[in-house]
Amino acid sequence: MALADKYQPVVDAANSHGVSDLNVQEQGGVLYITGSVPSEADKQAVWDARTAMDPDMRESDLVLTIGVSGESLYVVKSGDNMTHIARDNGVSLQALEDANKDVVKNPDRIFPGQKLVIPKAS
């Protein structure tokens, strides 16, 4: 049984709280879980999963480094446009366009199913 199996509940919590850039890697008898989640509340949820397994936090075989990016992912639906998405998510249109300039070449052309990064609210 690898450490990744022992700490599967923590990995599951990260995945269900919008983690991006998740890396789970065992080295020298310690499991390193790193990644970024959108908010502090998400980070709290991942840590709660760890504490549930080990309330006194005495286990030294896990290093959990979760950053808070302030970003989340939005899946475009039919009828959406960048202006509305920005407004509905509390960010400026410019910020939304900047955060997605690598994948959205023309802000007037987004399509259902496309994944946009919603940057940290300004």
Place this chain on the structure above:
Amino acid sequence: MKNHIGRSIVIGLACMSLVFVMACKKGPDDATITTNVKAKIAADSPALANAVMISTKEGVVTLSGAVDSEAIKGKVEQDAKSVTGVKSVVNNLTVKPPIVFSEDATIKSAVMANLTKHSITGITVEVLNGEVTLKGTIARAKLQEAMMAANDAKPKKVINQMTIK
């Protein structure tokens, strides 16, 4: 004379049939092989089975994905080879680069800054070869934050020797 020829023909036909049957005997199909390779890996570690991508074509199994060590890369290949019907294994698994840690002094200041951010006092921080040891007394309500403070500094290990009150 007739009997000998007759018997030889029958024996000859029997041999050809046997060869034909043996050549036609099929092992498990590709989808079954893939399933069985996955199950073999999962028996040891379900998490590892999830990390490895397996595809099988005419009994040749190709493995891809990233694993933690050369030893694991080799073990997965052996697991695949041991499955019935596998003719050969193409091992395209990559080994993740090792994690590198900052200097002890860097880790220590990061832990201390994080503890301050969480308004935690009275905890001593020792860092040796990347391993952080926390000592002192901590209120249970602040325990998780103290551990977060240490983990966020990206240490090699965190040893919690704090007394929890």
